[in-house]
Amino acid sequence: MKRIFFISTIIFSMVIGTSITPFQVLAGNTSQVYTLNEDFDQGVLINLEHDTEPDQLQLTSQLETLPFIWIANSDESTVSKIDTETGNELGRYKTSPGAGNPSRTTVDLNGDLWVGNRNTNTAVKFALYPEDQNGDGVVTTSSDLNGDGIIDPNEVLPWGEDEARLKEIPVAGGPRALAIDAHNNVWIGGLYDFRIDYYDGQNGATLGDKLKTIPLEKRCYGAVIDSQGTLWIANQNDNCLTRIDNPNAGTTVNPSGTHDITYIAADSWVYGLGIDFDGYIYTTGFTSNKLRKLDPSTNEWVYKVSCGNMGRGVAVGVEGDIWVAQSNADKVTRHRASDGVEIAAIPVGDEPTGVAVDSMGKIWVSNKRSSNVMRIDPNSNTVDFTQENHPGAYNYSDMTGIIARNITTKTGSWTVIFDSEVDNLAWGTVSWNSYEPAGVTISVRGRSSNDSFIWLDWGPVTSDVSIDPPLNGRYIEIETTMQVPSGNDSPILDDLTIKNVNRSPILGFIPNKIVDEGQLLEFEITATDPDDDALTYSDANLPSGATFNPSTRIFSWMPDYTQAGSYPSVTFKVTDDGAP
Numbered sequence: 047m048k049r050i051f052f053i054s055t056i057i058f059s060m061v062i063g064t065s066i067t068p069f070q071v072l073a074g075n076t077s078q079v080y081t082l083n084e085d086f087d088q089g090v091l092i093n094l095e096h097d098t099e100p101d102q103l104q105l106t107s108q109l110e111t112l113p114f115i116w117i118a119n120s121d122e123s124t125v126s127k128i129d130t131e132t133g134n135e136l137g138r139y140k141t142s143p144g145a146g147n148p149s150r151t152t153v154d155l156n157g158d159l160w161v162g163n164r165n166t167n168t169a170v171k172f173a174l175y176p177e178d179q180n181g182d183g184v185v186t187t188s189s190d191l192n193g194d195g196i197i198d199p200n201e202v203l204p205w206g207e208d209e210a211r212l213k214e215i216p217v218a219g220g221p222r223a224l225a226i227d228a229h230n231n232v233w234i235g236g237l238y239d240f241r242i243d244y245y246d247g248q249n250g251a252t253l254g255d256k257l258k259t260i261p262l263e264k265r266c267y268g269a270v271i272d273s274q275g276t277l278w279i280a281n282q283n284d285n286c287l288t289r290i291d292n293p294n295a296g297t298t299v300n301p302s303g304t305h306d307i308t309y310i311a312a313d314s315w316v317y318g319l320g321i322d323f324d325g326y327i328y329t330t331g332f333t334s335n336k337l338r339k340l341d342p343s344t345n346e347w348v349y350k351v352s353c354g355n356m357g358r359g360v361a362v363g364v365e366g367d368i369w370v371a372q373s374n375a376d377k378v379t380r381h382r383a384s385d386g387v388e389i390a391a392i393p394v395g396d397e398p399t400g401v402a403v404d405s406m407g408k409i410w411v412s413n414k415r416s417s418n419v420m421r422i423d424p425n426s427n428t429v430d431f432t433q434e435n436h437p438g439a440y441n442y443s444d445m446t447g448i449i450a451r452n453i454t455t456k457t458g459s460w461t462v463i464f465d466s467e468v469d470n471l472a473w474g475t476v477s478w479n480s481y482e483p484a485g486v487t488i489s490v491r492g493r494s495s496n497d498s499f500i501w502l503d504w505g506p507v508t509s510d511v512s513i514d515p516p517l518n519g520r521y522i523e524i525e526t527t528m529q530v531p532s533g534n535d536s537p538i539l540d541d542l543t544i545k546n547v548n549r550s551p552i553l554g555f556i557p558n559k560i561v562d563e564g565q566l567l568e569f570e571i572t573a574t575d576p577d578d579d580a581l582t583y584s585d586a587n588l589p590s591g592a593t594f595n596p597s598t599r600i601f602s603w604m605p606d607y608t609q610a611g612s613y614p615s616v617t618f619k620v621t622d623d624g625a626p
Contacts, residue, residue, distance in 0.1 A: 076466050076468060076471060076545070076546040076576065076578075077543070077544060077545040077546060077578065078464045078543070078544045079541060079542075079543045080462065080541060080542045080543070081101060081540065081541035081542075082101050083096050083100055083101055086103055086460060086462075088462055089460050089461050089462030089463070090459075090460070090461045090462070091103070091458075091459075091460050092110060092111070092112055092405075092458055092459045092460075092461075093105060093106050093110045093111075093451060093452070093456070093457060093458030093459070094106060094458040094459065094460050094528065099538075101540075102538050102539060102540050103460055103526075103528075103538065103539040104528075104536040104537070104538050104539075105456055105457075105458045105528055105530065105536040105537070106458065108364065109323065109364045109403070109407075109448060109452045110405055110448075110451075110452070110458075111153075111403075111404070111405050111446050111447045111448040111451050111452070112153075112157045112174070112405060112446070112447060112451075113129060113130045113131045113404065113405040113406075114127055114128065114129060114130060114136075114153075114157060114174065114446065115127075115128050115130050115402060115404060115410050115419075115445050115446045116128075116151040116153060116159045116161070116172075116445050116446075117151070117412055117419055117436055117439055117441060117445065118141075118148040118149050118150065118151050118161060118412075118439070118440055118441050119138075119148075119417075119436050119437050119438060119439060120147050120148055120149055120414070120437070120438035120439070120440040121417070121437035121438030122437040122438065123140060123141050123142055123144070123145055123146040123147060123148060123163070124138050124139060124140055124141060124148075124202060125138070125139055125141055125148055125151060125159065125161050125172065126138045126197065126436060127139075127159075127172075127174070128419070128433070130404035130405060130406065130408070130410070130421070130446070131405070131406065132195075133195065133421070133431050133433060134190065134195045135190065135195060135196050135197045135433065136189075136190070136197075137176075137187060137188050137189070137197060137210060138188050138197035138201070138202050139172055139188060139202070139203075139208050139210055139211060140202065140203070140204065140205040140208070141161055141163055141170050142163050142165075142166045142168060142170070142205065142214075143205040143206070144165075144166070145165055145166075146163030146164075146165055146166045146168065147163060147164040147165040147166075148161045148162060148163050148164070148440075149162065149164055149222070149440045149441065149442070150162045150221065150222055150223070150224045150268075150441070150442060150443045151224075151441055151443060151445045152224040152225060152226055152232070152443045152444045152445070152447075152450070153226070153444060153445065153446060153447030153450060154226045154230050154232070154247055154248070154447065154450060155226065155230045155447070155450055155451060155455070155457050155527075155529070156174065156230070156248075157174035157175075157447060158171060158172065158173050158174050158212070159171065159172045159174070160224055160226070160232050160234075160247070161224075162217065162221030162222065162224055162234060163221065164220050164221065164222070164237075167216060167217055167218070167219050167220065167221065167236070168214055168215065168216055168217060168221075169214070169215055169217045169221055169224070169232075169234050169245075170211060170213065170214045170215075171211075171212040171213045171214075171247070171253070171254070172210045172211055172212060173210050173211075173212055176208070176209050176210035177209065177501065177503065178209065178500065179209045180209070183500055184500070185209055185500070186203070186207060186208065186209045187203070187208050187209050187210045188201055188202050188203050188208055188210070189201065195433075196433070196434075196435050198435075212253065213253045213254045214254075215245065215254035217234045217236065217243065218234065218235055218236030218238075218239040218241055218242070218243055218266075219236040219237065219238035219239040220236045220237035220238045220239075221234050221235070221236050221237075222235065222236060222237045222266055222267045222268065222282075223235035223236075223242060223266035223267060223268050223269035223279055223280070224269060224443055225269035225270055225271045225277065225443070225444070225450075225454075226247065226271070226444070226447075226450040226454065227271050227275065227277075227293075227294065227454060227455075228271075228275060228454055228455035228529075228531045229247075229248075229294070229299045230247050230248040231244060231245060231246055231247040231248065231257065231294070231299065232244075232245050232247040233245075233269055233271070233277060233293070235262075235266025235269060235279060236265075236266055237265050237266065237267060237282070238265065240261065240262050240263065240264065240265060240266075241259055241260060241261050241262055241266075242259075242260050242262060242266055242269070242277070242279065242290075243256055243258070243259050243260075244256070244257040244258040244259070244260075244293070244294060244297065245257060257294070257297045257298065257299075258293075258294065258296060258297050260290060260293065260305060260307070262279075262288060262307070263309065264279070264281035264284040264286050264288055264309065265281055265282055265284055266279050266280075266281070267279075267280045267281060267282035267316075267317065268280035268317070268318065268319040268442050268443065269319065269443075270319055270320070270321045270327075270444070270449055270453075270454075271449075271450075271454045272321060272325045272342065272453060272454065273325060273453055273454065273455070273456075273532055274291075274325075274532065275291075275292065275293065275294070275454075276289060276290065276291050276292075276293070276342070277289075277290040277293040278290075278319065278321070278327055279319075280316045280317060280318070280319040280329060281316050282315055282316065282317060283315050283333075284316075285311065285312050285313070285314055285315060285316065286309050286310065286311060286312060286316060287309075287310040287312060287316045287327070287329060287340065288307065288308070288309055288310070289307070289308040289309075289310060289342075289345065290305055290306070290307050290308075291305060291306045291308075292304065292305045292306060293305045308345060310340065310345050312329070312331075312338065312347075313331075313334065313336075313350060314331045314333060314334030314336065315331050315332045315333050315334060316329045316331070316338075317329065317330045317331060317332035317357070317358060318330035318332075318357065318358050318359045318360040318370070318371070318442055319360065319442070320360040320361050320362050320368070321362065321449060321453055322362040322366065322383065322453075323362075323366075323452070323453060325342050325453075326339055326340065326341060326342065326348070326383075327339070327340040327342060328340075328360050328362065328368055329360065330353065330357035330358060330359070330360050330370055331353070331357065332356055332357060332358060332373075333356070335352055335353055335354060335355055335356065335357060336350050336351065336352060336353055336357070337350075337351050337353035337357060337360070337368065337370060337381060337386050338350045338351075339383070339386065349385060349386050351381075351385070351386035351387070353370060353372075353379065353381070353386065353388070354370060354372035354375050354377065354379050354388075354391075355372050355373070355374040355375040356372060356373040356374040356375070357370045357371065357372055357373070357379075358370075358371045358372075358373050358398070358399050358400070358442065359371040359398075359399055359400035359401040359402075359411075359412075359441065359442045360401065361401040361402055361403055361409065362383070362403070363380075363403055363407065363409060363424055364403060364407040365407070365424060366383050367380050367381060367382065367383060367389070367424070368380070368381040368382075368383055368386070369381075369401045369403075369409050369422075370401070371394075371398035371399055371400060371401045371411055371412075372391075372398065373397050373398060373399060373414075374397075375391075376393060376394060376395065376396055376397070376398065376413075377391045377392060377393055377394060377398070378391075378392045378394050378398060378401060378409065378411050378422060379391050379392075380392070380424075380427065390427040392422055392427050392428065392429065393429075394411050394413060394420050394422075394429060395411070395413025395415070395416035395418050395420060395432075396413055396414070396415035396416035397413060397414040397415035397416070398411045398412065398413050398414070399411075399412050399413070399414045399439070399440050399441060399442065400412045400439075400440070400441030400442045400443070400445065402441070402444065402445045402446045402448070403446060403448050404421070404446050404448075405446070407424060408421050408422060408423055408424065408430075409421070409422040409424060410422075410445075410446070412436070412439035412440060412441045413439055414438055414439055414440050417434070417435070417436050417437045417438060417439060418432055418433060418434045418435070418436055418439065419432070419433050419436055419439055420432045420433075455529055455530065455531055455532075456529070456530040456534075456536075457527060457528065457529040457530070458527070458528050459525055459526065459527045459528075460525070460526045460539070461523065461524070461525045461526075462523070462524055463498065463521055463522070463523045464521065464522050464523075464524070464544055465498075465520065465521055466520055466521070466522070466546065467520065468520060468546075469496055469519075469520050470496065470518050470519065470520070471518065471519065471520060471546050472516060472517075472518050472546060472547035473492070473494060473513055473516070473517040473518070473519075473522050473544070473545075473546050473547065474512060474513065474545050474546050474547035474548060475510055475511065475512060475513065475543075475544075475545050476490060476492060476507045476509065476513070476524060476542065476543070476544050476545075477509045477510035477542070477543050477545075478490070478509050478526075478539060478540070478541060478542040478543070479539075479540040479541050480537060480538060480539050480540060481537060481538040481540075482537045483533075483535040483536075483537060485531060485532075486528075486529070486530050486531070486535065486536075486537050487528075487529055487537070488526060488527070488528050488537050488539060489506070489526075489527045489529075490506070490507040490509070490524060490525070490526050490527075490542075491504045491505060491506050491507055491524075491525050491527075492504070492505060492507050492513065492517055492522055492523060492524050492525070493505065493517065493522070493523050494517035494518060494519030494520075494521060494522045494523070495519045495520070495521045495523070496519045496520045496521070497520075497521075498520075498521045501523065502517060502518075502519065504525075505517065507524070512547075516547075522544060524542070524544060526539060526542065548579070548622060550622060551573040551574065551575045551581055551620050551622050552573060552574050552575070552576065553571075553572070553573045553620070554570075554571075554572030554573060554574075556569065556571070561605065563605065563606060563607050563610070564604065564605075564606070565604065565605075566602065566603075566604045567601075567602070567603045567604070567605070568600060568601065568602045568603075569600070569601055570598070570599050570600055570601075571583060571594075571599045571600075571601060571618050571620070572599065573620045575622055579622050581620055581621065581622060582596070582620070582621040583596045583599050583618065583619070583620055583621075584596055584618070584619045584621070585601075585617065585618050585619070586617040586618065586619050587616060587617040588601075588603075588616060588617075589603060589605065589609060589613055589616060590609070591603060591604065591605070591606075591609075592616075594618065601618070
């Protein structure tokens with residue numbers, strides 16, 4: 047009787063070799079599909095919704111913004127980041143090494159902050175979500191160590207140590223006018239230098255580079271940008287409102303054409319500056335105690351009405367009413383937009399200066415002399431929250447980002463964190479199906495972490511293309527952003543799929559076999575896939591008379607006496623359908 051030695055060799059995608067180990071299956075979920083309402087609800091939606099058309103994301107028609115406000119504490123030369131829903135102060139940052147005297151805070155499309163220092167002629171950018179900058183694996187930033195909802199003086203880090211600070215740049219004398227445009231760049235103008243400058247607001251290597259300067263005949267005291275990209279500037283005691291059409295012409299973001307400047311005369315000071323969803327401009331007169339409304343289609347004032355006592359900051363609520371901080375009356379007044387008639391007056395702190403609208407539609411006011419901030423509920427016209435310890439709180443600009451995100455450009459985001467439950471997992475692709483009208487984009491970026499606290503840097507993601515640079519970690523965070531520069535045709539996200547780098551199938555244990563002549567040799571080829579991809583089985587090289595059934599994965603062979611010997615090259619193939 048002759049013996050036949052059979053050595054099984056298995057070939058499978060990405061790895062070739064003999065199977066000599068039992069199953070080794072990694073626990074966890076390493077891919078995820080988001081396509082239903084309940085899937086999208088696993089993340090955070092800002093300015094996006096799935097109610098109009100279910101199981102897809104589109105821009106909301108309502109005014110929304112991120113749930114944060116940035117307050118300039120002028121007398122302390124710091125800026126505070128506050129959660130507008132809880133009222134907790136999340137961070138407080140030095141804006142200069144000395145007495146910078148910050149006053150204007152404007153929020154970009156990512157929720158990051160630009161603040162101008164009046165005394166030092168500088169502007170500083172701070173990150174909404176600070177990241178490790180020096181590579182020590184720790185995010186060094188101020189925090190509420192004692193949990194009292196306030197960042198105390200001993201919890202504020204010295205200038206230069208807080209990793210929330212992204213950039214400091216020199217700017218025009220006495221910066222007062224700051225505004226974010228649809229390209230997420232920033233315009234900054236000063237009270238003394240009669241010009242406004244355009245800076246790169248988003249690119250790390252060139253962040254803060256000056257892109258353009260526009261000389262003016264008037265001083266700059268406040269600024270907003272409308273949906274057409276038109277830059278509007280309050281000129282304070284020059285009794286003028288400046289309009290600049292196509293302001294970024296001749297720059298990398300708008301190479302063609304030229305800008306056009308129009309000076310619109312007013313009867314007195316043009317101080318606070320606001321804008322509504324239809325593009326109408328609202329200004330306060332401060333010394334003249336007036337509220338004005340301008341029609342941008344004609345450059346004519348719709349009305350000029352008496353308004354309170356030393357009106358400063360002005361904002362348009364989500365309901366369309368106009369809110370004005372009355373510095374000498376210690377009130378915030380509410381006005382009907384159509385004719386400016388006052389419909390409510392709400393007592394607040396001493397010397398209110400700035401007003402802004404938060405993500406819930408509530409009105410925030412900074413009170414300079416009483417050094418506090420308050421939140422007003424428009425449903426009751428009463429203050430429902432007060433936070434002390436803001437020395438010289440002094441703001442006029444878009445300190446929640448609601449103008450930049452809803453009027454200057456329409457933008458929304460969906461951010462979701464997926465836990466694979468597998469440490470150091472290599473993430474492979476993010477893919478999605480979407481509708482993107484001409485000139486409208488959906489952009490996606492990602493980052494990863496092993497503990498959900500320390501994250502790798504954000505990186506751009508292209509649909510169904512291997513992530514580069516690679517992202518490795520148990521958790522992956524994906525941020526999807528939609529932006530409509532003009533018009534109302536929203537992009538649509540139908541679904542989004544996250545997958546790890548494809549891993550090879552893992553084979554079951556198949557020992558070497560010794561069979562006698564005429565004995566049936568039969569065994570099953572088994573494998574599993576850690577990514578849950580489908581597997582396809584086939585044979586590539588079988589002995590004469592042997593068979594392999596791909597459906598049952600059974601190999602069968604009854605050798606005869608002529609086939610004695612070793613068979614190290616009997617080959618099967620297991621293909622991972624998820625392999626590229």
